[in-house]
Amino acid sequence: MTLYQQFAEELKQQIQQGYYPVGQKLPSIRAMSQLRGVSISTVQESYRLLEDADLVYSKHKSGYYVKSPLKTASLPELSQPEQRPVLIDNWQEVLALTMTESSQHFLALGRGSPDTSFSTLKPLQRLMNENIKQQSKQVFSCAKGNGLLKLREQIVRLMQHSGCQVHPDNIQITAGCQEALSLSLKALTQPGDIVAIDSPSFYGSMQAIQSNQLKVLEIPTHPQNGISLPALELALEQWPIKVLQLIPSSNNPLGYIMPEKNKLKLLALAEKYDFAIIEDDILGDTVYHYPRPRSLKSYDSQQRVLFCSSFSKTIAPGLRLGWVAPGRYSTMLTHLKFVSSLGSASLPQLAVADFIEQGYYDKHLRLSKQHYQARRDIMLHWVQRYLPEQTKVSFPQGGYFLWLALPEGIDSFQLNQHLRPYHIGIAAGSLFSASGKYRNCLRLSYANPPTEAVEQAIKILGQQAQLLLQQSD
């Protein structure tokens, strides 16, 4: 093997491991040569080899870019949920999903937890131990009010990456994003009010809507551009919508990023029709490309956006550590947090503040995003290989969820039941709808390493889907 073949092979592996993610520009030939201590001509030859192998493409006068290893699959269509406010009633199904944990004997492919086995989380364990030893008085006492200032200062710094300028006093620490969403809804609504949401939408926030005795109006949503603004405006003309709740950056379950111009339009609508916006940014920091997209909150001159997030998808859900930047609703949120749970545990706040401040969070985020992006491509590959041909699939820009639309006629609840004997679980699509839509859809997580067992599971998923398809004909 020549030197440039060897170097090309090395780069190929790094691309496949996600070290150079899809869409990213490779270092310039000169830079790469200096970086790796190989000659300019070796780099030139290797880049050409990678281009021949269809792994990168060159842009005139710009350089070489990493190509998606996939043929472009068809995206699901714009969603078509029920066009009237409805009550939510699928708690038993949600409970069943959330109670199935992955174990040695069960692959929970529908679950929402991140991979917590990355070595970049080790420092967090150390910091927790140190705080228990050195800050025991604080660890044993409950952080009242807004939460620990030390952490709020770090959060404010993180939020600058999405363009937000928020004061630490305007951050309320919560027990995860769910508490942030739940308290925000409570601050904004009275029983009977109507809340509009993107659709499909996260089942957890829908349960909060249900429990606050609110009605939900699902707005058609596109898997690439997000919520349809014309559809939203139509709904606003027709119904007295109090709140819009949505996940604009790295949507769960669709994976899209809302285009910038739509964000501005949405805020104009919010002003025109005077409604508040709950922006769920829980996956915003996991967007693969740099810089991460701006948040709605960053454009919010009127303080009508309640920005909710947590470290559950970026670090670990076991911390139960989230926050809300509640804009003008700040006083109310502090009261509701007190009522809900007095305050938040100090240990996770102390340890995570240290983790961010000492630069570990950035490192961890960088590594995990690279892995998630690489795992997306592998999962997409398997889905296209093993699922029925007409299957449509999302192309997520962050996070670790795929949304699949199987051919009509396949019921994903039934499919899930057929997978049980194989010790495999998926998240059925109708969990993500208030009106029982998306029965042919499902959500898959690619958070965990793409092992042979996972490939095998996707193969079985494909076979069972095929069987159901044949039965439905």
Added chain:
Amino acid sequence: MTLYQQFAEELKQQIQQGYYPVGQKLPSIRAMSQLRGVSISTVQESYRLLEDADLVYSKHKSGYYVKSPLKTASLPELSQPEQRPVLIDNWQEVLALTMTESSQHFLALGRGSPDTSFSTLKPLQRLMNENIKQQSKQVFSCAKGNGLLKLREQIVRLMQHSGCQVHPDNIQITAGCQEALSLSLKALTQPGDIVAIDSPSFYGSMQAIQSNQLKVLEIPTHPQNGISLPALELALEQWPIKVLQLIPSSNNPLGYIMPEKNKLKLLALAEKYDFAIIEDDILGDTVYHYPRPRSLKSYDSQQRVLFCSSFSKTIAPGLRLGWVAPGRYSTMLTHLKFVSSLGSASLPQLAVADFIEQGYYDKHLRLSKQHYQARRDIMLHWVQRYLPEQTKVSFPQGGYFLWLALPEGIDSFQLNQHLRPYHIGIAAGSLFSASGKYRNCLRLSYANPPTEAVEQAIKILGQQAQLLLQQSD
């Protein structure tokens, strides 16, 4: 000094340090002789000396008992709150109280936190560290549903001490007692409903009542026997009361234990008038005498009692670890917990389950109760010495709160302001009322060691109260 004088002195110190609490029987003469390796006659002589010094008294054919070092102070009267349902509106005052922490420069004598400096908490720190190292996967994942079985099993065991037979499946883990109370209220009521409470009552649960848009009806309560059942029945005749919420074992702020016969009568009333009971047992395990009193829940054959508690007063509030045994409302509580915060952090659950299982909790509880009882007596002594003569004061049977009724005309809010320049804070009485009563009352905590600084603070409290009293004449 003779040997028996020396031994008597030793015992005297141990009594004053709370090693032998008030009301407790000293070991028999024979047992003490064997225990300490001194002769029978030495013990006999020392016991007699202690009796002469008014530190112990002898009961015929039973032995020697530790005497309260105090003259009996007058108890406050039966409370006389507003006799109609009212809305609660004192959040700013509650916030101000909960945000004042004790520090080197400030003595927060009104705060509700336990002493977390006992050496018996050391093993908990070790267990937390061990779990972080050895159970990192579980520590990083969120415990959904009811919470970790391992902890629920230990809780069920603890609850047997109050006579409860509950299955671990009927325990819901929460973020402290506040979440337990808040979710219980939500499960039982609709906005506009009336909730009856003992009065004075814990301000945290009153805020939960307010936030659920409920009205509150305060029932006259006696500082020794608790809620007045005749007054409650009168209220039940007059108003459609949905829920009664109370703290029957080691009441906050009054410190009483509800008599057994009243518990049975109360449950009969609950059946007759068909209302649910939220039993706040957060201080139940801190009752000084053994065995601890039975809970209302232990008599609850109809599953209408929701038993709420936590480890915030017995171990540390920073754990945010509580539970509810919700009887027939179990399914609803699991849903509301999911909506409120998805689940609870795993680390405190793992560590506290180990802490209980390995016997550390019992040890810690024994030690801290002895200290609290001794501190009560010292604080009572100071209160009687330094506060205006007509001051009435509760005689708590557990926990670490004193309730003081100052002479009419002294406003404890004003008093609190006068104490600020001295860096001392108290909890003003009206925080414990929905109708602005108890303006002449206040709550003092004796959780922390009775240092000279605390004695000095009580002295200043007395002087300022005296000044206000003179001004009011």
